Amino acid sequence: MNYRTLSSLLALSLLFGCSSSDEIVPDVPASELYTDAQSSLRSGNWLTAVEKLEALDSRYPFGPYSEQVQLDLIYAYYKNGDLPLALATIERFTRLNPTHSRMDWVLYMRGLSHMAQDQNYMHNIFNIDRSDRDPEPVKSAFTDFKRLLQRYPNSAFAADAEKRMHALKNRLANYDLASADFYLRREAWIAAINRCQELQKTYPDTEAARKSLEIQLEAYKQLGLTDAVARTEELMKLNPI
Template identity: 80%
Template sequence: MKYQTLSGLLALSLLFGCSSKDNIVPDVPPSELYTEAQSELQSGNWLTAIDKLEALDSRYPFGAYSEQVQLDLIYVYYKNDDLALGLATIERFSRLNPTHEKMDWVLYMRGLTHMAQDRNFMHDLFNIERSDRDPEPVKAAFADFKKLLQRYPDSPYAEDSQRRMFALKNRLAEYDLATADFYLRREAWIAAIKRCQELQKTYPDTEAARKSLQIQLAAYKELGLADSIARTEKLIELNPEK
């Protein structure tokens, strides 16, 4: 009975939340509503800004403010951690405005949004490093920033994108290192070696690549491969810890 009551209250709250949204955003002229949305945005009131921008977007989808409203929504969704909505808005804007003068910024925001998907609130809160979490958002972000640099090398966002690509590369290398270590602990020696070699080939200038040599060495020792052990020991000698 308690669960039913709780479910009923939640359903009612959602119902009233949805039905009262139009009351939150008065039906005023678009210029006035846009000015109010900008004021909220500048003040960092993301939820209120979203309400007003969404109202503008739904009431005047082809109005004078249409493109700028979508750009503003991309930004406030990112700031408010509404990442799925942000990516959907980016996709919509890119499809409708493929040659827009701010497409470099849109690509940059897509990269930032994908990067934010790799962040976990609880990990941030307790300062937990989880290199083994799914790297797909990181790969997507890397591709976004790479595309920005290829298409808009003179963009004001190019330099920061390049810095972020460097950080993302290290994140991907750390994931491969964690995977290789997992294989080693599971005594999957061949799988550990292959992942280490792939890491070294793809991300040779990372700290993870250097660390992977120790995992590779341990796996070769378990397999008793003398020549491979000697080669890996030589690589470790040539790549000392910094």
């Protein structure tokens, strides 16, 4: 099942409510349930907040708290690590409220949720380099933050989004570097050169771009292209690591 299908199914489940939350959360007035949900959010009890917000969403889909409940669900899902649900809720909210005053925040949370999909707790603990990991969530996050800066340059989240884009750019550059090294080790010289040159063109101001010159140099040597070797060596002098 691909991501879009999963998101659609999750969005449908949100639209029709979550029976498990209805069973767990007492049947109290919307105002009381909303107050309880806010208390859970403030205390960082994300799972309880999710249960109460889901109950509100299913019981009072057109109530006075409807839009705020959706925004709170996005945040609670994200903090609870329910990233597909966060993204599905963002998709739903954006579709229903395209001109909402907090769309900059929604777009920011979309970027954060995509970015979080690239992280792995065990890899972080053991400091395992996974530059070769699928970069699609990173590309999506980069696009989200870029769109935020383009649409809402004065947003309170713009500065942080720009910083995150810098980190994401390095992540994507390192992925291309790992791919070029993969081709080099398998003696696919042309593929290694092509990936290096694409990296240098797309992310010229990264350390990975400078490192890729070493791979490019070795591939040219293996092909016996002396002129290309000389040009690459000159580039390495101009762009030291």
